[in-house]
Amino acid sequence: MFIDTRNVDTDSIVKTTVCIIGAGVAGITMALEMERFGIDACVLESGGLKPDSPTRDLYRGEDIGLPYIFADGCRSRFLGGSSNCWGGWCRPLDPWDFEKRDWIEHSGWPFSLDELMPFYERTHELLKLGPKNFDPAYWEKAINRPDVKRMPLPSGRVRDTISQFSPPVRFGKLYRNELRNSRHVRVFLHANVIDIETKKSSQSVSSVKVATLTGRKMSVFAKIFVLATGGIENARLLLASNKTHANGLGNANGLVGRFFMDHPRMQSGSIRFSKHWATNKLFDIKYHYMNSAVSAHGIHIASQLALTPEVLKAERLLNARVWFSSVFPGEGSEGAQALFRCKQALLKKEQAGWSLSRDIASMVSHPVDTVGYGFTRFFHPRSLIRDVKFQIIVEPEPNPNSRVTLSTTNKDALGIPRVQVDWKLGSAVQHTLDRTLAIIAEEIQLTGVADVKLDPCIEGKPWPSSLEKEGTWHHMGTTRMHDSPKQGVVDRDCKVHGMTNLYIAGSSVFPTAGANFPTITLAALTFKLGQHIHHIIHEPMAVVETPVETLVA
Secondary structure (H helix, E strand, O other), rough: EEEEHHEEEEEEEOOOEEEOOOOHHHHHHHHHHHHHOOOOOOEEEEOOOOOOOHHHHOOOOOEEOOOOOOEOOOOOOOOHHHHHHHEEEEOOOOHHOOOOOOOOOOOOOOOOOHHHHHHHHHHHHHHHOOOOOOOHHHHHHHHHHHHHHOOOOOOOEEEEEEOOOOOOOOOHHHHHHHHHOOOOOEEEEEEEOEEEEOOOOOOOEEEEEEEOOOOEEEEEEOOOEEEOOOOOHHHHHHHHOOOOOOOOOOOEEEOOOOOOOOOOOOEEEEEEEOOOOOOOOOOOOHOOOOOOEEEEEEEEEEEEEEOOOHHHHHOOOEEOOOOEEEEEEOOOOOHHHHHHHHHHHHHHOOOOOHHHHHHHHHHHHOOHHHHHHHHHHHOOOOOHEEEEEEEEOOOOOOOOOOOOEEEEEEEOOOOOEEEEEEOOHHHHHHHHHHHHHHHHHHHHHHHOOOEEEEEOOOOOOOOOOOOOOOOOOOOOOOOOOOOOOOOEEEEEEEEEOOOEEOOOOOOOHOOOOOOOOOHHHHHHHHHHHHHHHHHHOOOOOOOOOOOOHHHEE
16 A cells, blocks of 8 residues: 555554565565565655655765765665666675675675575565576576677686676566555655654664655654665664764664775776677677577576686685676767667666756767767677777775765755765775786686786776766665674664664675675565564564554545
8 A cells, every 4th residue: 555645644653563664675575575474564665656856855965985976866765766776787695705704804794695595586586587597507508699608717717607687677666566455564655754763771663753845744653663775874864863872873883874885896908809709798798788689588697707716815805796898989978878878768767867858969969979879789790899898896895984974064855964975995996906807807818718908007096087986876884784783783683783673674784795786685685684574573463553544634
């Protein structure tokens, strides 16, 4: 059931068993789990069924570290959350991403990949993925095309890996009817949580205060609260809920908002393939992204190169993923960018301020660049490719000084302090980038796949202007998981240390980020959390509620 909070009688009280704050991937997944278990729940979503500018503005803040975009275009504040703007990449973390690595301070999860694997398997239906198989040989055989083939990697230093693509699932659309027809879950739209209130002991949450941008207010009382508003907003809401503790909830050890992570991404080098490998589509993002030629079993896939765990350990490196990116005629021009935005619109990706008419005008004004880029993108003539570069994303090193804090001067329309994001990347990230590209370049030259000219090393230098300042929009780590409250905000069950009934869902609980895309992992963690909550409650419970008809005008 959907309820527009703007029509609720002001100062209404809602009672439920589980209150879920946020309706992105984690929030909707949790809601679907509560419905499956027959547990009464309500979901509080800041936005509506589509984007609107006043709600979008609530996300905005200030970047005070590396230049960094973290609001418009990379997060979506309406039903479905960031699934409205994600690209669909899916691959579980590597086993060693969960391990304590003595060369990476603050590394290690409270559990291994094995414990999360059953929940990873469940994500395939949720995210509409293919077979539960990420073996490169399996997919090469299934695709069975001469232009989609694995590379020889004889040294044992480099391995190839597979990612699957979700369509991508837009959670607010795909699961809308399921939520609308739910027997146990109510979704309150335009419901902004402005405060998390605790009982006198400060060890349990009693209620959350909700406000709309139109001035309506209500309170939600529940047995269990799940915070699922994303890697930046989770920290923001905890820090802003400071009536009982001046430093905010869950922040007795000053960890809320620290360890903010995103995957740095950049292009580098110049690659000239041998004739035999020049048409291979498997490793090039310009060809393997949502390309029917690189698909099997009804699912699109892509391949990336990575270093083996033995090399990572021997060279004391972070994890990283590398693929190729062809440079097309007109690349980077206004016409090409307009054409690319139109393609993203076809994939139903939210793009703040996007205008079809404006992009058509840009393409008409730059016909040569537009046609050159579009023709090459569609027909793939290798003769028109200007260059091929490495594209790399690197695991960020957990850094307590990379953090999200609250502004002391700027507040949003609801009176909540806006965020300041201080994104930091250390020398270990630069060293990993340099060595990973060097080793992979040696490998593909050794086997005759390509000749490579590497860019100068970046270690010890300022990050180059070619660093894509938006990172990859993977906001992680600000409420990290650890068995010790001195090293983490939540425990292995995602419960906030020192609290009895406050849980956090999403990538903000990641202790480390690996070099893979976070959506599939945060969905798996949400399934795990849902099972834990089910075990706490044991069975569906009848909750005394304010009748819905008294809430809706």
